[in-house]
Amino acid sequence: MLPELDFAYDEPDVGYKKVRLHFNENLFLTDDYYRALASSLEPWELRYYTDPNNKRLASAIESHHGLPQGTVVITAGADEGLRTAMLLAAHMGRGLAIVEPTYGMARVAARQVGIRPVVSTYREDLSLDVEEVARMGVGAIYVCSPNNPTAHVVKEVEELAARFNGVVILDAAYAEFAGYWRPRLYEYGNVVEVRTFSKAWGLAGLRVGYVVANRRVADVLRALSLPHPISAYSAKAVEKALEVGRPYVERSIEELGEVREWVLSQLKVNGYHGPTNFVTLRVDDAEAVAAELDKMGYVVRALGGKPLCPSCIRFTLAPRPVMEGFLKALRAAL
Numbered sequence: 158m159l160p161e162l163d164f165a166y167d168e169p170d171v172g173y174k175k176v177r178l179h180f181n182e183n184l185f186l187t188d189d190y191y192r193a194l195a196s197s198l199e200p201w202e203l204r205y206y207t208d209p210n211n212k213r214l215a216s217a218i219e220s221h222h223g224l225p226q227g228t229v230v231i232t233a234g235a236d237e238g239l240r241t242a243m244l245l246a247a248h249m250g251r252g253l254a255i256v257e258p259t260y261g262m263a264r265v266a267a268r269q270v271g272i273r274p275v276v277s278t279y280r281e282d283l284s285l286d287v288e289e290v291a292r293m294g295v296g297a298i299y300v301c302s303p304n305n306p307t308a309h310v311v312k313e314v315e316e317l318a319a320r321f322n323g324v325v326i327l328d329a330a331y332a333e334f335a336g337y338w339r340p341r342l343y344e345y346g347n348v349v350e351v352r353t354f355s356k357a358w359g360l361a362g363l364r365v366g367y368v369v370a371n372r373r374v375a376d377v378l379r380a381l382s383l384p385h386p387i388s389a390y391s392a393k394a395v396e397k398a399l400e401v402g403r404p405y406v407e408r409s410i411e412e413l414g415e416v417r418e419w420v421l422s423q424l425k426v427n428g429y430h431g432p433t434n435f436v437t438l439r440v441d442d443a444e445a446v447a448a449e450l451d452k453m454g455y456v457v458r459a460l461g462g463k464p465l466c467p468s469c470i471r472f473t474l475a476p477r478p479v480m481e482g483f484l485k486a487l488r489a490a491l
């Protein structure tokens with residue numbers, strides 16, 4: 158059995174359990190799913206390197222989605238996928254734009270590879286000004302859809318891919334929650350779609366992600382990657398997840414949807430929600446609200462200083478009994 162609160166963790170410095178609602182892990186997958194993935198790694202396999210670029214797993218993902226051979230590049234989580242895509246942008250040398258507010262690691266990854274990104278901003282209605290972006294003259298653009306933290310699906314991605322003269326780095330970490338299982342935009346040739354097993358697939362601890370691009374771009378991304386990006390354990394577990402896990406994941410997404418509806422019916426949301434496993438609220442003082450919640454045993458993400466999100470808290474949706482306790486605490490903290 159998993160511990161009863163499988164989304165709680167020990168905070169060593171504090172000494173009591175907290176419910177972690179700050180990393181957008183899938184908290185709806187149950188014991189039987191994780192049991193089904195129990196590693197079938199033979200002990201002797203630990204001696205050897207995995208196959209170069211984890212090609213076997215890449216092929217399994219290509220088959221799972223019906224993608225052409227050679228279009229998937231395995232990475233250590235979406236974070237490494239992002240950084241590899243940014244490395245490509247750095248090699249192109251024409252700069253990078255990030256559409257804010259969005260995932261903070263995009264900016265970090267850009268900095269890590271020596272790019273100082275320029276910023277574009279979603280409009281108040283969360284639409285993207287494709288004209289403006291196309292005029293910016295940069296060689297690459299980072300867009301996240303569904304976006305973290307606004308949870309909206311970026312409707313203009315295809316238009317952007319068609320009109321932007323550069324590489325579109327599409328962070329689709331939450332795509333499955335929105336019903337986008339199969340990466341499709343790689344067909345544009347200038348889109349690098351970043352995916353992960355950390356979110357809907359509930360396997361954040363394995364650190365497995367992948368990027369999908371057309372064959373030519375994928376070859377370049379592979380050349381920019383580490384030769385053995387993930388462990389033999391991780392590769393085996395993900396192969397198993399592809400074989401048997403999808404019905405579990407689909408069921409968890411359905412259940413998540415029901416809980417999201419319920420939470421939204423209980424909360425007057427001044428903020429953002431969409432087809433994702435998190436909700437973002439605009440609050441007066443995000444740090445103070447997060448600190449109050451923390452005292453009550455709930456860890457949420459405080460976000461501040463971003464366009465459209467000057468002071469927000471973002472929390473991961475969890476099964477209803479957890480949300481009942483959390484909403485009580487939230488009302489007390491607001």
Ligand code: PMP
Binds near residue numbers: 260
């Ligand atoms: N992209 C986005 C938008 C995310 O929210 C996250 C997780 N916080 C990631 C990428 C990184 O995911 P991974 O665990 O696959 O590195």
